[in-house]
Amino acid sequence: MAKRRRLETPSSEDLTKIDAEFRRETPSRPAAPIAQVAADAAALAPTLDPATRAEAARDKTxxxxxxxxxxxxxxxxxxxxxxxxxxxxxxxxxxxxxxxxxxxxxxxxxxxxxxxxxxxxxxxxxxxxxxxxxxxxxxxxxxxxxxxxxxxxxxxxxxxxxxxxxTIDVAYTAMVEENEIRASLSHYERGRIAVIAANQGAFTNVEAAVEKLFSSASKAKRSKVRSFALVFEELGDMLAFPEALTERRGLQLATALRGGAEQRFRIVLEEGKPTSPEEEWTLLELVVTEADEMPRKPKRMGRPKMSVPPAGWHGRDMLQTSTGVTIRRETDGRGYLLRLEGKTLTSDAMETIMLQIRNLLEADGKG
Incomplete structure (x- = not known):
């Protein structure tokens, strides 16, 4: 049977020797330069004069x-x-x-x-x-x-x-604002960039692009931008001299386009092949004139007026007053309802009616 070796605790002298030998065999790791600089600065800080410390603080700021x-x-x-x-x-x-x-x-x-x-x-x-x-x-x-x-x-x-x-929408807005301030864009350029910005995903649609890009403009100006945006959308690939369009001419084109004249415009431009701004407008004006002469659909002027029944009772549940107020009696699971309709009814009138009903019911209760 092998004899077990007895372990002995090393003395303090042995531990010192082991530590010294370990240090000789392990290379020291140099401190990082920035750490050394910070340490040196911290060590020197207390010895610097007030003026130097103030200058260092200003440099840091x-x-x-x-x-x-x-x-x-x-x-x-x-x-x-x-x-x-x-x-x-x-x-x-x-x-x-x-x-x-x-x-x-x-x-x-x-x-x-x-x-x-x-x-x-x-x-x-x-x-x-x-x-x-x-x-x-x-x-x-x-x-x-x-x-x-x-x-x-x-x-x-x-x-x-x-x-x-x-984001791209902010970038487009900044570009438009810069050009509007330094050299105002033409009406057509405004409408064009609104359509392009929307098509590139900067805005959800042309309407949103106009509202954002020209947010500081008046409502009337934004309406004109939308009209020229329509011109660019429908005829931008056909127009040879779009920058020559005046405000009046562009709005005329937009009106005709809303009336369905796009195809006619395209045919005229394709056949005419204008070589100057005035030639181009001469062709466009033909279609504008045609659109103006076409019979227009009658405009709907709101809801049709409802005929008012004559004053008096109409059945057991409807009463028409001479002042134009209609009173209807209705019922539900909880009791009776009175419905009052008429232009002459106001908040004050309803309050008076409620007081009269209260007085009537209280008088009935006493009887």
Whole structure:
């Protein structure tokens, strides 16, 4: 039988030797740089003079403000042109005046860009494009033109406010508001962007798009936007010069379209093939005139008037008064009901009737 070995508790001297040997064989792990910096700063803090401590506090406050401003999109950055997708959103403005663009290019070349553009981070960047253009389309186009002319990198980057990521309806609203303030959109452009925004899912329908995009406009102006939205929906693919439509002409088209003239418009435009705004309107006016001359359905002027029966009793349960009030007697499982109808009935009249009924019933009770 094997003899059991007796275990003995190590002495304090043995434990010290074991610990020393363990430390020699285990490499020490250096502290993280940021942790070391924080530790050094904490160690030095009590020894700093008041002025230095105040400056450090200001630096900390400034850093916090900087981070907050960046998160809210209030900091101006210089963004490379190739990282901006100008077509991330369908633009509300259809045509750019070459004269205005030339003036803008000359101004930027001489004085620089006075106002930054606005961009937002794309949720899915592609082909090196990290940002979508929110506002400043003309400024971006002018910068790209100047960049192509100059071999230097002077116009390779543009000043921009990088707005936080936002939903598409908010982005469309911001774009429309910016253009309305700087250069008012045409009636057709307003209707067009409302339809496009709705079709892209930014709004549930065109009506909601108009209400949101032009919320600050008057009720009459929103009504006009809806009319031009109808013109774009029905004839947008056929019109060659839609931006030339005046308010009056656009409303005439919308009226004819509501009357069912869409097919006639399309036939006339297809056969006529206009080459100028006036030629196009001449063709459209033919259909508008035809629609105006068509017999109109008589308008329904509310509910038909009900004939009032003559005063007196009509059966046992209906009484017609000379003032036009009808009193009907009805019953249910709990008793009798009196139903009173008539334009002359008011709250005061009903209160008087209730008092008379009370007096009548109380008098009957005494008898």
């Amino acid at each position: 400034d850093a916090e403000r900087m981070r907050a401003a960046e998160a809210e999109g209030l900091l101006i950055r210089e963004v490379p042109l190739e990282e901006i997708d100008a077509d991330a959103m369908v633009r509300d403005r259809m045509a750019l005046s070459e004269e205005d663009l030339l003036e803008l290019r000359l101004s930027i070349a001489e004085h620089g860009l006075r106002l930054p553009i606005e961009v937002f981070e794309l949720s899915e960047p592609s082909e090196g494009r990290r940002y979508g253009l929110l506002s400043g389309y003309r400024r971006l186009m002018a910068y790209r033109y100047l960049d192509q002319l100059n071999k230097s990198d002077r116009y390779a980057r543009i000043k921009a406010l990088v707005r936080p990521r936002q």
